[in-house]
Amino acid sequence: MTVTATTATLKAEVTLRMMSRRLAAFRLPALILAYLTYIFFAFDIPGLAERARMDNARLLVADSYSYKTHVTRDNRSGEVSIAIEGERKGSYPPGTAPDWVRLGDETVIDLGGGHVVTYTADGMTYEVPGFGVIEAITSRSGGVVTNLGDAVPDWINASDNRVAITTEAGRVTITRNRTEVFRYSLGWELFFFTLDSPYHGEGLAAILFGPQIDPTRDNLQGAWQDFWGNQMWRHSEVAWAIFETILMAFLGTMGAALVALPLAFLAARNFTPFMIVRFAVRRVFDFVRGVDALIWTIVLARAFGPGPLTGALAILVTDSGSFGKMFSEALENVDRRQIEGVQSTGAPTLARYRFGVIPQITPILLSQVLYYLESNTRSATIIGAITGGGIGLMLTQAIITQKDWEEVSYYITLILIMVTLMDWLSGILRRRLIKGA
Amino acid sequence: MAEITSSVGPGAAHMRDSYMTLTRQRRIYSGMILIVFVALMAAGFVVADDRNAGGFWNGLPNVLAFPSEVVSEAAAKIERLPGNLAKFFPALIETINIAAVSTLVGAMLGLALSLLSTRGLARFPRLIPLFRRIMDVMRAIPEIVIALVLIFIMGGGPVPAMIAIAFHTGGALGKLFSEVNENADLKPVEGLESVGATWIQRMGLGVIPQVAPNYLSYGLMRFEINIRASAILGFVGAGGVGYELRNAMSWGQGRFDEAAAIFLLLFGAIVFFDQLSSHYRDKLTSGEGRA
Numbered sequence: 023m024t025v026t027a028t029t030a031t032l033k034a035e036v037t038l039r040m041m042s043r044r045l046a047a048f049r050l051p052a053l054i055l056a057y058l059t060y061i062f063f064a065f066d067i068p069g070l071a072e073r074a075r076m077d078n079a080r081l082l083v084a085d086s087y088s089y090k091t092h093v094t095r096d097n098r099s100g101e102v103s104i105a106i107e108g109e110r111k112g113s114y115p116p117g118t119a120p121d122w123v124r125l126g127d128e129t130v131i132d133l134g135g136g137h138v139v140t141y142t143a144d145g146m147t148y149e150v151p152g153f154g155v156i157e158a159i160t161s162r163s164g165g166v167v168t169n170l171g172d173a174v175p176d177w178i179n180a181s182d183n184r185v186a187i188t189t190e191a192g193r194v195t196i197t198r199n200r201t202e203v204f205r206y207s208l209g210w211e212l213f214f215f216t217l218d219s220p221y222h223g224e225g226l227a228a229i230l231f232g233p234q235i236d237p238t239r240d241n242l243q244g245a246w247q248d249f250w251g252n253q254m255w256r257h258s259e260v261a262w263a264i265f266e267t268i269l270m271a272f273l274g275t276m277g278a279a280l281v282a283l284p285l286a287f288l289a290a291r292n293f294t295p296f297m298i299v300r301f302a303v304r305r306v307f308d309f310v311r312g313v314d315a316l317i318w319t320i321v322l323a324r325a326f327g328p329g330p331l332t333g334a335l336a337i338l339v340t341d342s343g344s345f346g347k348m349f350s351e352a353l354e355n356v357d358r359r360q361i362e363g364v365q366s367t368g369a370p371t372l373a374r375y376r377f378g379v380i381p382q383i384t385p386i387l388l389s390q391v392l393y394y395l396e397s398n399t400r401s402a403t404i405i406g407a408i409t410g411g412g413i414g415l416m417l418t419q420a421i422i423t424q425k426d427w428e429e430v431s432y433y434i435t436l437i438l439i440m441v442t443l444m445d446w447l448s449g450i451l452r453r454r455l456i457k458g459a
Numbered sequence: 460m461a462e463i464t465s466s467v468g469p470g471a472a473h474m475r476d477s478y479m480t481l482t483r484q485r486r487i488y489s490g491m492i493l494i495v496f497v498a499l500m501a502a503g504f505v506v507a508d509d510r511n512a513g514g515f516w517n518g519l520p521n522v523l524a525f526p527s528e529v530v531s532e533a534a535a536k537i538e539r540l541p542g543n544l545a546k547f548f549p550a551l552i553e554t555i556n557i558a559a560v561s562t563l564v565g566a567m568l569g570l571a572l573s574l575l576s577t578r579g580l581a582r583f584p585r586l587i588p589l590f591r592r593i594m595d596v597m598r599a600i601p602e603i604v605i606a607l608v609l610i611f612i613m614g615g616g617p618v619p620a621m622i623a624i625a626f627h628t629g630g631a632l633g634k635l636f637s638e639v640n641e642n643a644d645l646k647p648v649e650g651l652e653s654v655g656a657t658w659i660q661r662m663g664l665g666v667i668p669q670v671a672p673n674y675l676s677y678g679l680m681r682f683e684i685n686i687r688a689s690a691i692l693g694f695v696g697a698g699g700v701g702y703e704l705r706n707a708m709s710w711g712q713g714r715f716d717e718a719a720a721i722f723l724l725l726f727g728a729i730v731f732f733d734q735l736s737s738h739y740r741d742k743l744t745s746g747e748g749r750a
Contacts, residue, residue, distance in 0.1 A: 057559075057560075057563070058560070061556060061560050064553075065556075065560075065616070065618055065621070066616070070613060070618060073613060073614045073616075074613045074614070075611075075612055075613075075614070078611055079612045082612070269503050269506065269507055270507070272499075272503060273500065273504060273507060277500070308730065308733075311729075311733070312726050312729045313722075314687050314690065314691075314725065314726070314729055315687065315691065316687070316690050316691045316701065316725075317722055320704075321522075321525055322522070324524070325513070325518040325519070325521040325522045326511055326512075326513045326518035327511060327513030327518070328512045329507070329510055329511030329512050329513075330506075330510055330511060331504075331507040331511035331515055332511060400601040400602075403603055404601060404602070404603045404691055404692075404695075407603055407695055408691070408695070410512075411511075414603065417603075417604065418607060418695065421608070421611060424611065430608070434604050437600075438596075438599055438600060441600075442595075442599050445598075445599060
């Protein structure tokens with residue numbers, strides 16, 4: 023009787039406990055879910071769909087792998103100009119044109135796939151396959167008159183003064199003053215040479231082994247000069263910016279390590295017996311870490327102006343705090359016996375540190391420093407965007423102008439390559455250090 | 460034997476000589492590395508100084524000018540400080556929320572990725588290298604790149620920063636988590652497998668309880684880092700306290716009392732969460748209060 027009774031109570035108790043455990047297992051997910059729900063409304067995610075500019079996204083994606091060539095006719099003078107991305111630096115010299123444009127009294131633009139636009143004396147015609155021919159006549163008094171009538175399909179946007187036609191082959195805009203055709207092509211335009219360079223359109227083999235293209239310059243040298251000085255892509259400036267970013271990370275990290283090492287001895291319990299000194303140095307470390315790179319960047323930019331040095335100093339100050347903390351922890355864990363061994367030979371204090379302590383902590387410190395060097399390459403990109411230096415600045419500027427998205431994707435690619443290389447390099451060095459230790 | 464005993468004297472001298480040459484050689488090598496390093500630092504400093512708008516030596520006396528300006532202005536308007544603190548507190552909450560959500564989302568992402576890329580646990584062992592590369596790429600992309608692109612598409616606000624930080628956190632935590640997973644005991648997993656548990660059950664019941672404390676400790680560390688990241692991203696337009704700081708700063712003199720309040724809030728928040736997280740991490744690693 024008693025046995026069954028205890029079993030029953032035990033069973034009831036166990037069931038109860040299991041129940042509460044199960045409930046507890048649900049508590050954490052429920053808490054997370056509640057928090058995410060709060061965030062969902064606090065961050066106004068339902069309103070995001072409205073605010074998001076999907077046309078911007080499309081533009082960004084399309085621009086990153088393709089470029090457009092503008093063929094513009096000034097309707098007052100009748101002049102036709104052709105420019106890549108509509109930029110002066112990418113303009114074709116007057117009288118020349120890519121092979122899909124035929125200049126003449128009537129300029130014929132072949133957009134491919136049967137789409138043909140013709141600039142006539144007083145307007146244009148656009149032959150759209152499967153739809154027909156769209157005619158538009160422009161005049162000073164009447165604005166833009168088309169043959170479309172009232173049945174305007176949704177890919178045409180027409181008003182009295184402006185007609186825009188968007189097809190899969192390109193885009194045509196007609197106003198009273200000018201008619202413009204955009205033709206999209208794959209690739210990054212003029213990446214190697216701009217149109218004014220004699221090397222534009224030449225293959226690598228022709229430059230390396232072919233006859234001399236520019237009579238005044240050696241092929242290789244001339245090609246390098248024109249590539250490096252490319253006005254549209256600014257390769258030399260970009261290379262400098264990447265170098266500046268790495269320089270910021272290098273100077274900042276190494277400088278921080280050099281500053282932090284002696285201070286770390288003051289903050290380590292086994293090297294500094296004075297409580298007050300230890301406490302003070304530690305609070306200094308905490309303070310510079312707590313102030314954070316953002317505030318340091320702003321404060322230092324006021325004193326030193328924008329540039330890579332400011333970024334390097336901001337990294338230096340913040341990371342001396344982090345390094346100081348980590349180094350002093352490493353120092354507190356050193357093996358006393360090695361120091362005593364050196365001391366037993368009658369070595370002075372400095373030699374004791376040099377031969378008893380430094381060899382023990384070097385691998386740990388170096389591996390931490392290398393890890394920070396790699397992560398600071400990323401931070402230097404952000405800090406550069408704030409102080410105005412390095413690739414971060416170029417990236418923000420390119421995004422703010424909202425025009426050259428192919429440059430944005432170029433910079434992003436370069437940043438990724440840079441970070442990956444630093445990651446790889448620091449990984450190799452760290453592995454070698456750990457093996458050597 | 461006889462040879463050795465007879466040659467002890469000259470042998471020892473020889474050994475000492477060769478030891479000394481080796482030591483000298485080593486010293487020369489270390490000395491050379493040191494010289495190269497110092498030269499690199501010096502050259503780097505000169506280049507950076509050269510390309511900076513203001514020089515280092517000219518700027519050095521002015522380092523304290525701006526902080527003292529801010530402090531004196533804040534001191535002159537000390538009565539406004541509580542009001543300013545209250546005014547920017549919601550922005551601080553937003554910054555902390557960005558950090559918290561992105562840590563949470565990033566940790567979930569990292570959890571899934573780490574389980575998929577650990578040998579012995581992976582659902583699709585052949586795809587381990589793929590998931591590892593995905594994590595590498597996620598770690599490599601700086602937050603600012605994603606944030607700026609998303610700000611262009613979605614407009615300013617906390618969401619772009621959240622996505623950017625969560626993405627990076629997913630990669631960073633995924634790597635740390637998978638290192639933890641590698642040390643997990645596989646016996647519970649095998650036991651669960653023998654009774655026919657699915658992969659999700661094996662992971663949830665066999666692995667997660669073992670690694671949860673370490674995960675939590677890494678997650679807390681990441682939260683600390685992410686607070687700083689979300690403040691800095693605010694400065695480039697992603698909302699929160701960083702955005703307010705930029706506005707106050709671009710206003711210049713006259714609004715430095717607001718800048719001072721924001722500095723104080725940010726500093727306080729960072730120190731507070733630093734202490735909180737290191738307290739809980741100590742607890743977790745010393746084994747008490749296993750979560």
